[in-house]
Amino acid sequence: xxxxxxxxxxxxxxxxxxxxxxIVGVGTGSTVNCFIDELAKIKDRxxxxxxxxxxxxxxxxxxGIPVFDANEVESVPVYIDGADExxxxxxxxxxxxxxxxxxxxxxxxxxxxxCIADASKLVxxxxxxxxxxxxxxxxxxxxxxxLAALGGTPRLREGVxxxxxxxxxxxxxxxxxxxxxxxxxxNQWPGVVTVGIFARHRASLCLLGTPEGVRQLNF
Ligand SMILES: O=C[C@H](O)[C@H](O)[C@H](O)COP(=O)(O)O
Numbered sequence: 228x229x230x231x232x233x234x235x236x237x238x239x240x241x242x243x244x245x246x247x248x249x250i251v252g253v254g255t256g257s258t259v260n261c262f263i264d265e266l267a268k269i270k271d272r273x274x275x276x277x278x279x280x281x282x283x284x285x286x287x288x289x290x291g292i293p294v295f296d297a298n299e300v301e302s303v304p305v306y307i308d309g310a311d312e313x314x315x316x317x318x319x320x321x322x323x324x325x326x327x328x329x330x331x332x333x334x335x336x337x338x339x340x341x342c343i344a345d346a347s348k349l350v351x352x353x354x355x356x357x358x359x360x361x362x363x364x365x366x367x368x369x370x371x372x373x374l375a376a377l378g379g380t381p382r383l384r385e386g387v388x389x390x391x392x393x394x395x396x397x398x399x400x401x402x403x404x405x406x407x408x409x410x411x412x413x414n415q416w417p418g419v420v421t422v423g424i425f426a427r428h429r430a431s432l433c434l435l436g437t438p439e440g441v442r443q444l445n446f
């Protein structure tokens with residue numbers, strides 16, 4: 228099976244975790260796009276969605292799925308999103324599509340985070356995928372110096388402005404053995420909007436697409 232077929236497989240499997248009549252938290256990315264297309268088929272059975280990016284909103288609206296502003300929603304039973312990496316405890320690196328801040332906001336509204344990913348995303352230790360950090364433009368150079376001092380190699384993502392008008396710095400060469408601590412540390416640096424470590428908002432369940440079918444990892 229190709230990676231795209233595995234993404235389609237988990238996008239379909241995620242439908243079983245949608246709570247009928249509820250507002251669904253919807254992530255961002257190519258795997259989530261498969262989920263959105265499946266969600267469209269059951270749109271009459273949900274109240275709508277709260278979205279984590281302009282791109283996902285556009286896709287939801289194109290399918291005729293009502294999209295609620297996050298400020299209108301107090302809580303959602305489930306948030307469904309992809310990941311760039313996920314470890315065996317449900318900690319993730321996210322932000323490869325620059326949507327990490329809004330993703331963490333919607334994840335914070337959710338009672339459960341269901342991660343959908345193809346098998347290539349499962350790792351023993353986070354960090355082989357360059358860690359995205361959303362940064363306010365004025366703080367770019369200082370945050371990059373701090374990231375280098377942590378032992379990583381930061382690089383500005385050229386030509387990318389987030390939905391919030393900020394920059395993305397990608398940090399390679401980190402071995403993230405303590406995701407919770409590193410998330411808390413980087414998040415409190417002046418000018419950092421969000422770090423792409425999702426440890427505090429880790430997955431409750433991962434639907435992992437493998438050539439043998441969907442593997443469920445409960446955390
Ligand atoms: O900002 C983007 C998100 O964190 C995505 O969920 C992540 O990059 C995974 O995307 P994809 O499903 O395209 O691999």
